[in-house]
Amino acid sequence: MLEKSVIEALIDTALAQRNYAYAPYSDFRVGAALLTEDGAVYTGCNIENGAYSPTNCAERTAVFKAVSEGERAFRAICIAGGKGAEEPSKFCPPCGVCRQVLLEFCRPEFEVILAVSREQYEIYTLGELAPMGFQL
Ligand code: THU
Numbered sequence: 001m002l003e004k005s006v007i008e009a010l011i012d013t014a015l016a017q018r019n020y021a022y023a024p025y026s027d028f029r030v031g032a033a034l035l036t037e038d039g040a041v042y043t044g045c046n047i048e049n050g051a052y053s054p055t056n057c058a059e060r061t062a063v064f065k066a067v068s069e070g071e072r073a074f075r076a077i078c079i080a081g082g083k084g085a086e087e088p089s090k091f092c093p094p095c096g097v098c099r100q101v102l103l104e105f106c107r108p109e110f111e112v113i114l115a116v117s118r119e120q121y122e123i124y125t126l127g128e129l130a131p132m133g134f135q136l
Helices: 004-020 058-067 096-105
Strands: 028-036 041-045 074-083 111-115 121-125
Touching (some): 004 041, 004 074, 004 111, 004 121, 028 058, 041 058, 058 096, 074 096
Parallel strands (some): 074 111
Antiparallel strands (some): 028 074, 111 121
16 A cells, blocks of 8 residues: 555646646646656656657656666556646546556556545556556
8 A cells, every 4th residue: 555645745746747748739738657666756747749649648758767767666656637737627547558558567456546636536556447458
């Protein structure tokens, strides 16, 4: 079980990361905070592209930053997203591509924190969000 103080810190970080989102096409700003088994936190935001399909989600930005720095053992990710600069009004569950990327590196017990605020969040396991995921 994640400690409440850790959950709150991840939520604060994911919400703050929304400020870095590059989302001129959708104005849907997403932030992510990825916690490693060692307690380090890697951050991510969505980065859109005028050709649309090269867009990178916040979750994948965080995972790719971490893996590119040698991290492979992950404990949890917090995701917060919504339109514009105001606080999100609903949860932002990871898209299918991001679920598949998480499956590559994380066990089914890996925790996914969907957050609107410190007061409003839900925690799912990756196994719940991506049952029977493809693996080679
Ligand atoms: N997006 C994320 O960053 N994470 C998700 O889990 C869902 C979608 C981004 C991609 C795009 O920049 C914008 O949100 C609208 O789809």
